[in-house]
Amino acid sequence: MTNEELQKLIEKISSDVFGKPFLHASRFNSRLRTTGGRYMLSCHSIEINPLVLNIHGIDEMIGVIKHELCHYHLHIEGKGYRHRDEDFRELLKQTSSPRFCKPLSDESPKRIIYHLYRCLSCKLEYRRRRRMDVRKYRCGKCAGIIEEMQTVK
Template identity: 60%
Template sequence: MENVELQKLVEDISSENFGKPFRHSAFFNKRLRTTGGRYMLRSHNIEINIKYLEEHGMEELIGIIKHELCHYHLHIEGKGYKHRDKDFRELMTQVGAPRHCNPIQSSMKKKHKTLLYRCTGCSLIYRRRRRINTDRYVCGKCRGKLKLEKTSSE
């Protein structure tokens, strides 16, 4: 789907579900990471994360567009457009817009590797994400030498 098709889709959803025209721009923004879409207060444009269309399909994309159009129309009318406002919550239930979108699997945080160091003196285990210079650092309990046990994923 291209930006032109997205613009047409947003205009159609706006007129069908809200009964009002969408007079600004809607486009895909590949740099969005943690959100499905974003309504810009100053320019009144809507940015959509294209990864949601690729991973979750058209139904999820339409839900995101409805959510952002709720922000758009309420802001234009001078009503409460923020998530906590009553006007926003009521309009979302009227049009069937989701409060949150499903998480993207490709951008989920990868599990960090864990390094296990064991003291040769008292057998105390240290869990670290970063490597330790074992020639320089010693056990904090007994001043024994540290030895790398194993590397594992959490």
């Protein structure tokens, strides 16, 4: 699907579902990573992640377009267009628009790596996501010397 076809699709959905015209630009944006689309407040344009179409198909993309059009029309009308606003939630229900996009990656969440430290005096263990310089810190319980034990996945 090209940007021109996307523009026509958004204009058609806007007039059919909302009964209002979409008068601004739309395009695909492959740099979007975690979201299916976004509405740009400054220029009133809508950007859609092409992965939505590639992974989930046209029906999911239409849902994302309807979601972004809810932001668009409410913002243009001066009503509450944010996710937490009652106007936005009500328009989502009226238009059967999804509140969230389906996940765009098949990867499971990355496992967190912990660094394990232990006090030499009281044997209290510390797990940290980031490494720490053991020369700068002492044990919070007994003020003993801390040593790095291992990295835990």
